[in-house]
Amino acid sequence: MELRHLKYFIAVAETGSLTVAAERRLHTSQPSLSRQIRDLEDQVGVPLLLRSARGVELTAAGKAFIDHARLALTQVDAAVEAARRAAQPAKQRFALGFLTGQEMNWLPKAMGVLREELPNIDVTVSSDYSPDLAEAVARGKLDLAFMRAEPGFDLAYRTVGREPLVVLMPSDHPLTAHETVTPQDLMGSPFVGMANKARVLRAVIDDYLARSGVQLTPTQGVDNPAMVMSLVASTRGLALIPSYVENLLPWSVVSRPLAGEQPAIDLVVGYSKANTSHALKLFVSRLDELIALER
Structure with missing residues (x-):
């Protein structure tokens, strides 16, 4: 069994189509991809995919196999990244990730924690969606990220802040006359919800509305x-x-707090316990100091 077999299988499972996976994800021919999948199933000894007119679906065995396949590829990526870092020991790299917009609040504090180490390390900074940050940390592309506690990743999480949710509305909306907004006030206007990718935030919002x-x-x-x-x-x-978005609002959009008990979402730092970076150990050891700066 080769790594390409796992990559091909995951691509087919995620797209639900041999044709789409071949043409758009893997840039190979559909017959060649079909052969690779058959070879994989022969090696595993059980069918992993069900093929029908509607597309391709995972069998029970396929559902059990795919999580391990993803983990195997993640571990390979992490091993490659570790080897690359070991080959350049002269100066460490510390890669920080931020949920888009959070760098405005947290980057100065993070750099303050790292200041005494800055002559010895190169710090890189990136921003992205929370699930993508979690994957980057798991794969060793990032050392640590300010994000949501994404399920499904073998990461350590530490809560550094708790953000209340606020209501966004057009600057001329009737609700701008209110000091606070109730859940019932949301009814009657179009509602912009969170997509599945923002699953942690979406779960908090759905729970709040259901309780209300x-x-x-x-x-x-x-x-x-x-x-x-x-x-x-x-x-x-x-x-x-989350209220941090108030730092980014254009003139055409304003915010109002929610009335009563406000729903909130945790902001965490996520990192891999398997990461042996000296800078990461220093950063984690000073998280209490970082959290105190936010209070």
């Missing part, structure tokens, strides 16, 4: 704060989003 007895059908589902703001302005809709 409010049913809202999103007119859009997005996972990018900039797109949320754009849709709020263009559709005259409302959205629930």
